[in-house]
Amino acid sequence: MKLYSSFAQKKLALQVVRYIVSCVQPIYLVEIDDFKLLIKSFDSRFKMPCVSTIKMIIFDTYTSAVKQIIDFILGTSDTVSLTFDIWFSQAHDGYIRITCYWLTESFELHEIILEIGELYDYYASDIVESVNSVLDKFNINRQKIFSITTDNSANIKSAVQQMGITNVKCARHTLQLSVNLGLKQVDELISKCKTLVSILSKEKKRKQLKKPLNVIKDVDTRWNSTFYSIEHLVYLRPAIMQLYLTLNNHTLREVRREAETISSFLSSEEEFELLEELIVILSPFDEATQFLSESKYPTLGFMTPMLEELAH
Secondary structure (H helix, E strand, O other): OOOOOHHHHHHHHHHHHHHHHHOOOOHHHHHOHHHHHHHHHHOOOOOOOOHHHHHHHHHHHHHHHHHHHHHHHHHHOOOEEEEEEEEEOOOOOEEEEEEEEEEOOOOOEEEEEEEEEEEOOOOHHHHHHHHHHHHHHOOOOHHHEEEEEEOOOHHHHHHHHHHOOOEEEOHHHHHHHHHHHHHHHHHHHHHHHHHHHHHHOOHHHHHHHOHHHOOOOOOOOOOOHHHHHHHHHHHOHHHHHHHHHHHHOOOOHHHHHHHHHHHHHOOOHHHHHHHHHHHHHHHHHHHHHHHHOOOOOOOHHHHHHHHHHHHO
16 A cells, blocks of 8 residues: 655644644654554554654744744834733742734734743743743844733832833733722621632532532632622522522431531621622623723723723
8 A cells, every 4th residue: 555645744744743732632642552543544544653753843833933923023013012921820830921912004903922931930030031032032122012011010010120111011900909909898798708609619519509500719810700709609599598498407417517507608688788789899890801801902092981981
């Protein structure tokens, strides 16, 4: 049986690489007998590339993509703006994402993620070093950078200051800080809600609440998560009450204790009314945050009228 030509073989090998990368599969997948057998059953003429070939294809494709991005940015922009995002995994590993934005002469907005990489230290100097490395790789002159948008973290602000570039504070982050500051006025009630959600999030309780009625956990790093958690908790109130009554009427004392635990954090009528008022108050902030999260159009020009609307 005749194998594919070199050109056809390379084209098919590229599809294997595309699968490995897009599905986040290990490179050594091509050495697993069952995977080889699967591909062979589809096309017996295709010869599975080795790990070294896969690595070479990935490297060549990456190098080519970087060159295309460099040419595209140089050819369509006079100035660019950047954003930095830094976050931490559950294992406390730090990561940085650097995104580039610009408008063409015909006012087309472009957005390209330049880097998502590990950040080993979080001092301002380390951030500057990481960013400069990416800028050098993509041949972006510092004089070409109009502004850098970041959150309000001191180390990130210091990094941008060291670079000598205008720092625009992220409107979403600032808005969330103001919301969190306001929520401190009802901190005790919010804490009760979080505890109740934590209790109901346990596997057994989730099954008793049924899948469509699962609670939503409050996550500190997620926009408006407190609002969504409260909103869904109020929506679930009838189901939670039914769960409480079911557990409370159980013959086993151990199960009735679970009802007592829920009852101790189940808000009173007055507290639920306050939660409903909070939903009304926070809803416009949620809409504003969603609007400001868009990347298909510039949002800075909407800030003043949006803040005036929120103030009233």
